[in-house]
Amino acid sequence: MNRMQKMAWWMAIWISAGVILAAIAVAVLLFVIGMPWSIARAGLAFLGIAGFGGFASLIFKKDPGKVTCDERDRLINNRAAIAAFASAYLVTGLACMLPFFVLGPAATISVVWLPEIFMAAGLTAFFVHSVAILVQYGWRPKGEQL
Amino acid sequence: MNRQQKIAWFNLIVVSLALGLSVIAFSIGYFIFGVSVHQASAGFGFMGIMGFYGLNPVLFRKGKSKVQFDERDTAIQRKSVIIAYSIFWVLFVAAAMIPWFIIGPNGTITTNYLPWMVFGGMCVVMLLQSIVTLNEYGWKGKNNE
Numbered sequence: 001m002n003r004m005q006k007m008a009w010w011m012a013i014w015i016s017a018g019v020i021l022a023a024i025a026v027a028v029l030l031f032v033i034g035m036p037w038s039i040a041r042a043g044l045a046f047l048g049i050a051g052f053g054g055f056a057s058l059i060f061k062k063d064p065g066k067v068t069c070d071e072r073d074r075l076i077n078n079r080a081a082i083a084a085f086a087s088a089y090l091v092t093g094l095a096c097m098l099p100f101f102v103l104g105p106a107a108t109i110s111v112v113w114l115p116e117i118f119m120a121a122g123l124t125a126f127f128v129h130s131v132a133i134l135v136q137y138g139w140r141p142k143g144e145q146l
Numbered sequence: 147m148n149r150q151q152k153i154a155w156f157n158l159i160v161v162s163l164a165l166g167l168s169v170i171a172f173s174i175g176y177f178i179f180g181v182s183v184h185q186a187s188a189g190f191g192f193m194g195i196m197g198f199y200g201l202n203p204v205l206f207r208k209g210k211s212k213v214q215f216d217e218r219d220t221a222i223q224r225k226s227v228i229i230a231y232s233i234f235w236v237l238f239v240a241a242a243m244i245p246w247f248i249i250g251p252n253g254t255i256t257t258n259y260l261p262w263m264v265f266g267g268m269c270v271v272m273l274l275q276s277i278v279t280l281n282e283y284g285w286k287g288k289n290n291e
Contacts, residue, residue, distance in 0.1 A: 078224045078228065079224075081228055082224065082227050082228065082231075085227070085228070085231035085235075088235075089231070089267075092238070092263075092264065092267070093264050095260075096260035096261060096263055096264045097260065097261060097264065099257050099260060100257045100258070100260050100261050103257050104257065105256070105257060105258050106256070106257075107256070107257045108254040108255060108256050108257070109254060109255060109257055110252075110253075110254055111245050111246050111249050111250070111251065111252075111253045111254060111255050112246070112251055113255075114241075114242035114243070114245060114246055114255070115242055115243060115246055117242060118235075118238060118239050118242045121235075121238075
C-alpha cells in the first residue's frame with residue numbers, strides 16, 4: 001500500500017467515524033432522550049473527530065530517499081480532486097436549493113445555515129477524494145513498496 | 147485555434163455578457179431610475195444569456211476524421227477544472243462567512259440568498275475555467291493546431 005492509499009484510508013476512517021458518531025449522538029438525544037433539536041444538535045460536535053484526518057500527512061511522512069509520487073499518482077490525485085469538487089458542489093446545490101423550494105423565496109433561515117453548508121461540502125469533498133483514490137488504486141495493497 | 151479554445155472563448159463571452167449586462171441593468175434601474183433594490187434586481191434577468199452555454203456541443207462539433215483531444219488537452223482541462231473549483235470554494239466560504247460575521251450568529255437571511263450563491267458560484271466556475279483554458283493554450287490561434 002503506498003503513501004496516498006494510507007492517507008486516503010486514514011482520512012476516510014476518521015470522517016466516517018465522525019459522521020457516524022455525530023448521527024448516533026443526535027439520534028439518541030433527539031429520539032431516545034427526547035431533547036429539542038436546538039439541544040440535540042450538540043451531538044454534531046462529534047464531527048470534530050474528522051479533524052484527525054488532517055494529521056495524515058504528518059503520520060505518513062514522505063520518504064526522502066524515494067520517488068513517492070509519479071505521473072500515475074498525480075493523475076489519480078487530479079481525478080480524485082475533480083470527483084471531490086463535483087460531489088461537494090452537488091451537496092452545496094442541494095443544501096442551497098432545498099430550503100428555497102421547501103420554505104419558499106420569502107422565508108428566512110438562520111445565518112448559521114451558511115457555515116454549515118460549506119462544512120458539509122468540505123467533509124463531502126475530503127471523503128469523496130479519499131474514496132476516489134482508494135477506488136482508483138484498489139482498496140487493498142497490491143505489492144507496492146512505496 | 148482548436149475546439150477547446152473556441153469553446154473557452156464562447157463561454158467567456160457568454161458569461162461576461164450575461165454578468166456585464168445584468169450589472170449595467172441593475173445599476174441603471176437603481177441609480178438612474180431610483181427604483182428599489184428588489185425591482186432593480188429584475189436586471190439580472192439578463193443572466194438568462196448564460197443559457198447559450200448549452201449550445202456548445204451544437205456550435206463546436208467534433209470532427210469525425212481527426213483526433214481532437216490528446217493527453218495534453220486532458221491535462222489542460224483537468225487543470226482548469228481544479229483551479230476554477232479551488233477559487234470557487236474560497237469565494238463560496240467568503241459568501242457564507244461574511245453574512246455570518248455582519249449579521250451575527252443569531253441573525254437570519256432570506257432563502258433567496260442561497261440560490262444566488264449556487265448560481266453565482268456556477269458563473270465563477272465557468273468564467274475561471276474558460277480563462278485558465280485560454281491561458282494554458284494561449285489566447286490566440288496558433289497555426290500548428
